[in-house]
Amino acid sequence: MNILNQRNFSAGPGALPSAVLEQVQQAIQALPETGVSILGMSHRSDWFMGLIHEAEMRLRTLLAIPQNYHVMFLQGGSSLQFSMIAMAYLKGTGKTAAYMQTGYWSAKAPVEAALEGDVHVAWSGEAEGYQSLPSWGQLQIDPQAAYLHYVSNETVEGLEFTDHPKGLGVPIICDMSSNLLSRPIDVSAFDLIYAHAQKNLGPAGVTVVIVKDAFLDMARNDLPSMLNYHTQLKAQSVYNTPCVFSIYVLNLVVQWLLEDVGSLKAMGELNAQKAAVVYQALNLFPEHFRIHAKLPFRSQMNVAFRLQSPEKEREFLAHAALEGFTGLEGHRSLGGLRISLYNAIELVAASELAGFLKQEAER
Numbered sequence: 001m002n003i004l005n006q007r008n009f010s011a012g013p014g015a016l017p018s019a020v021l022e023q024v025q026q027a028i029q030a031l032p033e034t035g036v037s038i039l040g041m042s043h044r045s046d047w048f049m050g051l052i053h054e055a056e057m058r059l060r061t062l063l064a065i066p067q068n069y070h071v072m073f074l075q076g077g078s079s080l081q082f083s084m085i086a087m088a089y090l091k092g093t094g095k096t097a098a099y100m101q102t103g104y105w106s107a108k109a110p111v112e113a114a115l116e117g118d119v120h121v122a123w124s125g126e127a128e129g130y131q132s133l134p135s136w137g138q139l140q141i142d143p144q145a146a147y148l149h150y151v152s153n154e155t156v157e158g159l160e161f162t163d164h165p166k167g168l169g170v171p172i173i174c175d176m177s178s179n180l181l182s183r184p185i186d187v188s189a190f191d192l193i194y195a196h197a198q199k200n201l202g203p204a205g206v207t208v209v210i211v212k213d214a215f216l217d218m219a220r221n222d223l224p225s226m227l228n229y230h231t232q233l234k235a236q237s238v239y240n241t242p243c244v245f246s247i248y249v250l251n252l253v254v255q256w257l258l259e260d261v262g263s264l265k266a267m268g269e270l271n272a273q274k275a276a277v278v279y280q281a282l283n284l285f286p287e288h289f290r291i292h293a294k295l296p297f298r299s300q301m302n303v304a305f306r307l308q309s310p311e312k313e314r315e316f317l318a319h320a321a322l323e324g325f326t327g328l329e330g331h332r333s334l335g336g337l338r339i340s341l342y343n344a345i346e347l348v349a350a351s352e353l354a355g356f357l358k359q360e361a362e363r
């Protein structure tokens with residue numbers, strides 16, 4: 001793999017495994033199975049229906065998705081799910097929906113939901129600048145709430161939940177855009193999970209939705225077809241032209257996880273090692289590197305931090321570029337710096353970056 005791909009710590013779109021990129025390169029010329037370019041394959045072909053089926057089956061295996069859950073491949077990114085969920089489960093119900101506000105992304109979701117119905121903030125970390133996460137017992141949730149929505153990994157601030165909600169008594173909806181497939185999860189703890197592809201699953205364009213049968217049945221049905229979970233499910237994710245290419249690459253990524261990495265347990269252990277190497281390097285120089293998240297909440301996927309001044313940060317980025325490290329700028333809303341350690345980042349690249357961090361601090 002070329003060095004810039006290997007050292008691409010971008011927060012999204014994230015780097016993809018080199019084995020996948022090689023297959024994609026070939027598929028753009030001609031798919032081995034059809035002789036036709038992936039970019040010209042019909043979404044109504046048997047080949048594509050087979051591909052969708054294969055991608056679903058592989059996701060089911062990898063995540064141990066129970067039989068009573070549907071898997072859908074939708075469009076519009078996670079931002080459209082912010083609206084689609086509220087239209088399906090809040091609009092016209094007379095209920096309120098509970099939202100946890102733990103960072104930039106989870107704070108965006110209730111803004112969209114408020115266009116459809118009443119929203120209640122069950123917990124907010126805004127006042128302290130999103131540096132920590134609540135425990136499940138701290139939430140204030142109306143037992144009649146239509147659902148509770150939260151984000152499992154705050155991509156911008158670098159905060160990650162390591163456990164699942166339990167015993168809250170309302171349907172649980174989780175945006176896992178930046179950590180789905182990075183470690184094992186218990187799908188049965190959720191009513192609806194969604195994640196767009198461009199952080200860990202593949203290229204932008206496809207959004208995976210995993211939803212419990214009984215919860216899908218409760219979704220509102222009188223919505224525009226594209227925004228209606230019932231229509232999308234009935235059409236097996238091919239109501240209109242889907243993003244054939246993105247689904248193709250997602251299937252390769254899931255195959256890579258199953259066959260090369262082995263399992264989500266193995267992936268999770270590797271991700272934990274990568275994160276440990278990077279945090280260790282940062283922690284050696286607490287005066288120099290100021291990590292945004294408080295200790296127990298630090299994300300394995302995204303590490304947001306600052307230096308003493310924006311000038312030092314600019315210098316850091318310039319030095320990083322000289323060594324081939326890219327994608328280290330913080331999110332525009334927060335500034336500072338950010339290291340994203342998605343699945344495709346290899347341990348050796350994380351170690352090389354850790355070496356660079358030490359070198360910078362000692363400069």
Ligand SMILES: *Cc1c(COP(=O)(O)O)cnc(C)c1O
Pocket residue numbers: 012076077078079080105151153154155175176177178196199
């Ligand atoms: C990046 C991100 C989003 C936004 O996704 P789009 O596909 O760009 O709409 C939403 N939620 C989380 C947690 C993210 O990391």
